[in-house]
Amino acid sequence: MIEDVLSTVSFVDIFNFCIFLTFTLCYGYQLLYVFVVLTKRPPKQTAKENHRYAVVISARNENAVIGDLIHSIRVQNYPQELIDIFVVADNCTDNTAAIAQEAGAIVFPRFNTQEVGKGYALDYGFTCIREHYSENNYEAYFIFDADNVLDVNYFREMNKVFDGGAIASTSYRNSKNYGSNWISAGYAVWFLREAKYLSQARLTLNTSCAVSGTGFFVSAKIIEEMGGWKFHLLTEDIEFSTYSILHGERIAYCPTAVLYDEQPITFRDSWNQRFRWAKGFYQVFGKYGAGLFKGIFTNPKGHRFACYDMLMTIAPALLLTIVSIIFNVIILIMGSAGLMSTGVMLTSSLSSIFFCLFNYTLFMFVFGALTTFTEWDNIRSTTAKKIKYLFTFPFFMLTYIPIALVALVKKAAWKPIQHSISVDVEEFNQAREDARI
Numbered sequence: 001m002i003e004d005v006l007s008t009v010s011f012v013d014i015f016n017f018c019i020f021l022t023f024t025l026c027y028g029y030q031l032l033y034v035f036v037v038l039t040k041r042p043p044k045q046t047a048k049e050n051h052r053y054a055v056v057i058s059a060r061n062e063n064a065v066i067g068d069l070i071h072s073i074r075v076q077n078y079p080q081e082l083i084d085i086f087v088v089a090d091n092c093t094d095n096t097a098a099i100a101q102e103a104g105a106i107v108f109p110r111f112n113t114q115e116v117g118k119g120y121a122l123d124y125g126f127t128c129i130r131e132h133y134s135e136n137n138y139e140a141y142f143i144f145d146a147d148n149v150l151d152v153n154y155f156r157e158m159n160k161v162f163d164g165g166a167i168a169s170t171s172y173r174n175s176k177n178y179g180s181n182w183i184s185a186g187y188a189v190w191f192l193r194e195a196k197y198l199s200q201a202r203l204t205l206n207t208s209c210a211v212s213g214t215g216f217f218v219s220a221k222i223i224e225e226m227g228g229w230k231f232h233l234l235t236e237d238i239e240f241s242t243y244s245i246l247h248g249e250r251i252a253y254c255p256t257a258v259l260y261d262e263q264p265i266t267f268r269d270s271w272n273q274r275f276r277w278a279k280g281f282y283q284v285f286g287k288y289g290a291g292l293f294k295g296i297f298t299n300p301k302g303h304r305f306a307c308y309d310m311l312m313t314i315a316p317a318l319l320l321t322i323v324s325i326i327f328n329v330i331i332l333i334m335g336s337a338g339l340m341s342t343g344v345m346l347t348s349s350l351s352s353i354f355f356c357l358f359n360y361t362l363f364m365f366v367f368g369a370l371t372t373f374t375e376w377d378n379i380r381s382t383t384a385k386k387i388k389y390l391f392t393f394p395f396f397m398l399t400y401i402p403i404a405l406v407a408l409v410k411k412a413a414w415k416p417i418q419h420s421i422s423v424d425v426e427e428f429n430q431a432r433e434d435a436r437i
Contacts, residue, residue, distance in 0.1 A: 016352045019324045026312055033201035034370070042203050042255055047163035050078065053155070053217070054129055054138040055085045057105070058121035062146035063094045064420045065262065069148050070103040078155035084136065086129055087146075090121040096146075106133075117414040119236035123229040130228070138220050144259070145214040147419035149176060151258035158217060158257045166252035167219040168244065170199060170211045176260040176423050178389075179381035183270050185389035186396030187263035188379070193371040199253040208250045208306035210241035210313060215259035222249075233287070234412055235280025238314060242288045245306045246295055258378075262419050271403065272415050278404050279412035285314045322405055324356050361394040368393035 055073060059066055066087065073085055085105040089097035097107045108128045110121060122143065129138070140162055144150075154171070161169045172195045175188035191212070199209045218240075223229070231239040244251055264270045292314075295307035369390050372379065379386055 015327060016324060016356075023317065026315070027317065029309075030197075033197055036201045036204050037197055038374075040204050042200050042253075045160040045164045047160040049163060050082055051139045051159055051162055052082045052137065053084075053140050053142055054133075054136070054220075055083060055142045055144065056122060056125045056129070057085070057087045057100075057144050057146055058090055058118050058125065059087055059092070059096050059100065059146035060090045060121075060416050061092050061094045061096060062419060063096045063099050065147045065422060066096055066100050067103050068422055069144060069146060069150070070100060070105055072149040072152075073155075074104060075152060076150070076155045077153050078159065083155065084133070084138070086125055088121045088125040088128075090124075091116070115232075117232060117234070117236070119229060119232040119239075122236070123232075126223055126228045130224075140217045140219050141223060142217045143214065145261070147262035147421070148214055149260045149423055151260075154257045154259065158254050161252050161254045161257075162217060162219075164252075167222055167249050168211065168240075169217055169252035169254055170209055171195075171215040171254050171257035171259050173212060173215055174258055174260050174378055174380075175263055176380070177262055177265070177421050178379055179385045180263070180265045180421075182389055182392035182396060183267060184263035184265050185381075185385070186393050187270075189368050189371050189389070189393050190397075191261065192375050192378070193367055195253075195255070196371060196375060197367070200255050202309070203253040203255070206250075207309060208241075208245050208303075209253040210245075210251060210310065211237045213237045214261060215257075233280055233283045234276050234414065235284060238281065238284050239288075242284055242292065242310055242314060245303070245310045246288060246291050246299075248300055248303045250303070250306070260423070262421050264417055267399075269417050271399075273417055274400065274403050275407055275410075276412050276414065278400070278407035279410075281314050282316060282407060285316060289314065316404065321356060321360060322401060324352065329353065357398075361398065364394040364397040365390070 057066070057069065070085055070087075073083060074080065076083065087097070087100040087105045087107045089100065089107055089109045091111055091113065092109070097109055101107045108125055110124050112120065112124075126141070129141075142155075142158070158169060158171060173191040175184065175191065177184050178188040179185070194212060202209045216237075222244075229236075229240075231237075231243065233239045241251060264273060289311065292307045292311040296304050296311070299307055372386055372390055376386065
């Protein structure tokens, strides 16, 4: 019986099974994350004192939105004398600097066309603050993108996490334009899923989270120890997270600190942004992958799983899907050309391509649906659009496949994404209050 079964198994079947087994073994633990989130509440924290913070915003031609962010900081339910706002007007050709200054921020104009990117702008901002405002004794730095707006209780909630001893923390990343189209909705669901089913699970299990571009703080002690912001790969946020985890630091998460982010609405902008992210992840994996693998075995106890989790985060997992598809396509081409005559293998390759894409689509649909329904009240859109974008989210994620493939062979450079959606932060805050009632 066993010999009969083995006789029908081809090397194509063995290859595809190995790909499936590798993916399952590497990422199966994230199903545990879902179970943890659905069955356990995250730990609550309280603050014994209010701390002093500096906000650092890197802005390039953001005159349409920078004022909304600064206003949302200025109406925080937190002592305003403990918050100073600094804007790095990075290679701006509009009046971003003037608007930011008029809104109450301290502005550092920066003109450097050689060192381009958010990481360089942040480093410049930290250098200026440390040189000219060191007497203010900031205890931590908050980093936002210019298109963000904050819930009125954002600083109050994040202060609890910092007061609890966190050296860095990310927050709940929501979207201010979920309903624009299927592209912005795809981003929104992905970031909500990241906050709910990755960061919250990590917080509950007392392992390290990762910062995600915007909406996080870093302890001033960390910045002083590093001498500024020394992360200049295309995904400087993931590089910082990886560096921190490698050095035994734990990044926290605050589920009650809500930030609203503007998402791209054109496929061109989305392609450029996600292409940069994909290339940046490859860069971080190439620079830190071996160190994370070593850290799984050598880091202090209590920090080893974080190395594994971060390694799986930056590992090019999507390439497993791409490799599987390419391998099976080659088998089909060889069969069509008469170079292979085994019908079983050709049938296996064809079915493997179908099931590979089908399973990926189904997996993303399930995660998208789970995220949408559990975060239903936090998504600012109509019921019809929430249901509609349940079905477009998997196709949004499928577009990552060509992006990841092109990022392997094409160079990437930082390109600005235009932001133009101005929102009333008081309206957002009122909507959240109404949702709680």
